[in-house]
Amino acid sequence: MKKLKSVVELKQFREELLAERKGIKKSIAVCEGTGCHAYKSSAVADAFEKELKQRGLDAGIAVRRTGCHGFCERGPMAKIFPQKIFYFQVKPEDVAEIVESTLLSDKLVERLLFFDEKTGKRCACQDEIPFYKLQDQVVFGNNFLISPKHIEDYMAAGGYSALARALSTMTPLDVLEEVKKSGLRGRGGGGFPAGLKWDTTRNAPGEPKYVIVNADEGDPGAYMDRSLLEGNPHSVLEGLMLGAYAVGSNQGFIYVRQEYSIAIENLPIAIEQAKQLGLLGENILGTGFSFDVTIHQGAGAFVSGESSALMSAIEGRVGEPRPKYIRTAVRGLWDKPSNLNNVETWANVPLIINNGSDWFRSLGTQGSKGTKIFSLVGKVKCTGLVEVPMGVTLRQIVYDIGGGIRNDRKFKAVQTGGPSGGCIPEQYLDLPVDFDELSKVGSMMGSGGLIVMDEDTCMVDVAKYFTNFLAQESCGKCVPCREGLRQMKRILQNITRGKGAEADLNTLEELGAFMKEASLCALGQTAANPVLSTLRYFRNEYEAHVLHGQCPARVCRDLIVFYIDPLKCTACGTCRKQCPTDAISGDKKLVHIIDQEKCIKCGTCFQVCPARFSAVSRLPGGPAPAPVAYGTTVVQKAKGESR
Amino acid sequence: MKTVTLKINGLEVSAREGASVLDAARAAGFDIPTLCSHEELEPAGVCRFCMVEITRGTKSRLVASCVYPVENGLEVQTESDRVKKIRRMLIELLLPVAPSGPIGALAKRYGVEKSRFELDNPGQAPANCSLCGLCVRYCEQIGGGDAVGFLGRGVSRKVALMPDKGDECVFCRKCYSICNSGRFVEMAEVFPDQP
Numbered sequence A: 001m002k003k004l005k006s007v008v009e010l011k012q013f014r015e016e017l018l019a020e021r022k023g024i025k026k027s028i029a030v031c032e033g034t035g036c037h038a039y040k041s042s043a044v045a046d047a048f049e050k051e052l053k054q055r056g057l058d059a060g061i062a063v064r065r066t067g068c069h070g071f072c073e074r075g076p077m078a079k080i081f082p083q084k085i086f087y088f089q090v091k092p093e094d095v096a097e098i099v100e101s102t103l104l105s106d107k108l109v110e111r112l113l114f115f116d117e118k119t120g121k122r123c124a125c126q127d128e129i130p131f132y133k134l135q136d137q138v139v140f141g142n143n144f145l146i147s148p149k150h151i152e153d154y155m156a157a158g159g160y161s162a163l164a165r166a167l168s169t170m171t172p173l174d175v176l177e178e179v180k181k182s183g184l185r186g187r188g189g190g191g192f193p194a195g196l197k198w199d200t201t202r203n204a205p206g207e208p209k210y211v212i213v214n215a216d217e218g219d220p221g222a223y224m225d226r227s228l229l230e231g232n233p234h235s236v237l238e239g240l241m242l243g244a245y246a247v248g249s250n251q252g253f254i255y256v257r258q259e260y261s262i263a264i265e266n267l268p269i270a271i272e273q274a275k276q277l278g279l280l281g282e283n284i285l286g287t288g289f290s291f292d293v294t295i296h297q298g299a300g301a302f303v304s305g306e307s308s309a310l311m312s313a314i315e316g317r318v319g320e321p322r323p324k325y326i327r328t329a330v331r332g333l334w335d336k337p338s339n340l341n342n343v344e345t346w347a348n349v350p351l352i353i354n355n356g357s358d359w360f361r362s363l364g365t366q367g368s369k370g371t372k373i374f375s376l377v378g379k380v381k382c383t384g385l386v387e388v389p390m391g392v393t394l395r396q397i398v399y400d401i402g403g404g405i406r407n408d409r410k411f412k413a414v415q416t417g418g419p420s421g422g423c424i425p426e427q428y429l430d431l432p433v434d435f436d437e438l439s440k441v442g443s444m445m446g447s448g449g450l451i452v453m454d455e456d457t458c459m460v461d462v463a464k465y466f467t468n469f470l471a472q473e474s475c476g477k478c479v480p481c482r483e484g485l486r487q488m489k490r491i492l493q494n495i496t497r498g499k500g501a502e503a504d505l506n507t508l509e510e511l512g513a514f515m516k517e518a519s520l521c522a523l524g525q526t527a528a529n530p531v532l533s534t535l536r537y538f539r540n541e542y543e544a545h546v547l548h549g550q551c552p553a554r555v556c557r558d559l560i561v562f563y564i565d566p567l568k569c570t571a572c573g574t575c576r577k578q579c580p581t582d583a584i585s586g587d588k589k590l591v592h593i594i595d596q597e598k599c600i601k602c603g604t605c606f607q608v609c610p611a612r613f614s615a616v617s618r619l620p621g622g623p624a625p626a627p628v629a630y631g632t633t634v635v636q637k638a639k640g641e642s643r
Numbered sequence B: 001m002k003t004v005t006l007k008i009n010g011l012e013v014s015a016r017e018g019a020s021v022l023d024a025a026r027a028a029g030f031d032i033p034t035l036c037s038h039e040e041l042e043p044a045g046v047c048r049f050c051m052v053e054i055t056r057g058t059k060s061r062l063v064a065s066c067v068y069p070v071e072n073g074l075e076v077q078t079e080s081d082r083v084k085k086i087r088r089m090l091i092e093l094l095l096p097v098a099p100s101g102p103i104g105a106l107a108k109r110y111g112v113e114k115s116r117f118e119l120d121n122p123g124q125a126p127a128n129c130s131l132c133g134l135c136v137r138y139c140e141q142i143g144g145g146d147a148v149g150f151l152g153r154g155v156s157r158k159v160a161l162m163p164d165k166g167d168e169c170v171f172c173r174k175c176y177s178i179c180n181s182g183r184f185v186e187m188a189e190v191f192p193d194q195p
Ligand SMILES: Cc1cc2nc3c(=O)[nH]c(=O)nc-3n(C[C@H](O)[C@H](O)[C@H](O)COP(=O)(O)O)c2cc1C
Pocket: A185, A186, A187, A188, A189, A190, A191, A192, A194, A214, A215, A216, A217, A218, A219, A302, A303, A304, A305, A306, A307, A308, A340, A341, A342, A343, A345, A346, A447, A521, A522, A523
């Protein structure tokens, strides 16, 4: 690759690329994102390459190894262009047939298409698949078109045109103004207006100034930043460079967690290729603007994602938040003005510069513009990464995109915002999802985690899970966060074990309010959210635990009780034989009985009791109904009579 | 030297620009309790006892006064109800963890008779350490080594003599005397090799 010395040369380079690719009429995008990679999608891509070569088709049909396509549970995925036909769970053995049918004779391989349960039909194209239909993949969509290891793909898709445009036709202030006008808010948690933060760094005294990408992404279950960085690293780099130009910085950092192996593999390649093309380094495109970027691998602590902690980590110190009341945008890395934004925030910037702030403002709600990528997981039928315009309702995400609740269970709550987010109940399903609406109901956007919970979820148990996570992931330096979480954790433990008292609920609320006010950083200030939001909407569940010793969702082991209905038991003996603690007694024709003293609540009896008998029930708690006397014979069933 | 004028508990006070609200208040004779502050060390802002209520215009909020710089026109309350509530909760939380140190006296001062909280396991002995970090920070900032440090994070955080940094110890013994709760004397029993 030769260095591009001007904006004109960049344009020429792109035209040459497009001309070279004119002969390619069809292409196959095989997802090699983390999910599909684990399903061995590389073998599928290999098989495509081999098959096309053998048939002499490799000149006209391209195979692209791309980043994540979002519908990870159905991987490995292959998308056929130009028809946008989507094949799921593709195996190397399927490849010859796909080439033969779809690429050579425009026929579909039905069994690999998405099956829509609602209509009973298979969907061929992306736009027909409910999971994708409602999405608007303005940020994520390029993942289909780009192999992250080839800068040419990004360039062919229009990459670096925003940078070229900014450097040649806009002043730094113009760029800043455009981003300000766009209303872009930070995608990493707080939703702080990006333009305002840039402005702060730009105007803060001190040189040099730094720009930083936050790719720490520590929320359990979240992987949108990972997928963007793995699949389209140049979009993040281009955004970062635009930000650097706007705030007057020549040095950037990407703080990425060590566990993100594909991102860590692809990023240096992307940086190297950008350098070779002269898009990074000195005097970029001959415009006088110079910029370099360094990758910093984080050790993976959740708290290191907090801005001041992250900067300490880059400086080589322990990644813990600092107590000062001065923002990192003013005094950050090595006490210099440092503008930190999230991966997704940066990836939006080239789009804004290319399409204009008006375009961006046309997406979303009054206070939250653009789209947001969510990691939709939990008890929905279709899980994965979804990008929707801000303002789409929770119901649309859960039911239309996610396909509704698995196994026809009832919806109970959706947890948003990561570990310090909150649980939103059914009554708010029609809430338009944006920064402000989520805050209003006691949750938050966070970085975009969406965990759907059904009726079999115990909300006290959920609060305990997130509280335990935060108790371990807090840095532990300030008393309110550390000791507050220690006590919350202990109280929740007691409640789920049937040792709670009504007064505990008030203590939890008091602790929550205290932690919010007194903690040193945002981790502690928001750490009570899981407890406070579940107490707010699901207090009855807490009360059932502390007042009646019951877990209504039948989750908390120390409370629930297994019981064999003497009228239904047929003495088949299955439960008795499989009980790991020999807690079940019975014999031929004798009603089986559970010894509650010996029962460890593993639920085996409940699972193995044949469905046609369904004699074992799982009760929410309280004392078990008195067992029948040992020796009671089973009720005889007349032939043909149902029970 | 530039000075700044602010109001602390209704009293007009002037302080050097860049000074902390804590220092300004103490210089004016107000007794703000702290565990983690020490005149020889950089402020850490971790014990949160020094939180005070500040008002600017109509907005008021709580800040850790040891790391909050004085500002012209700032109004500070060092013992407002909001502040006292925070301190009482801090005391309640630390009583089970570090009963031997200064918490007892603070409990008296703020009228906390007993704590609602307990250690994780019944019968567990208190660590008697509030993790104020004075020992760690002294070692790092003045002692010149990292012989004393924090191990673990979150609720597992502990102060420890770092096993692999023993040779950085200059035997100043300040970690013994600086400790709020006499815990380092106990640790000396655990590490009898330390001179
Ligand atoms: C405990 C904690 C963890 C955080 N982790 C992340 C993270 O993993 N990624 C991220 O982008 N922001 C994270 N944040 C938010 C950052 O502090 C910061 O606000 C954000 O990176 C700013 O970028 P934005 O304005 O583009 O969102 C975290 C904040 C806290 C308090």
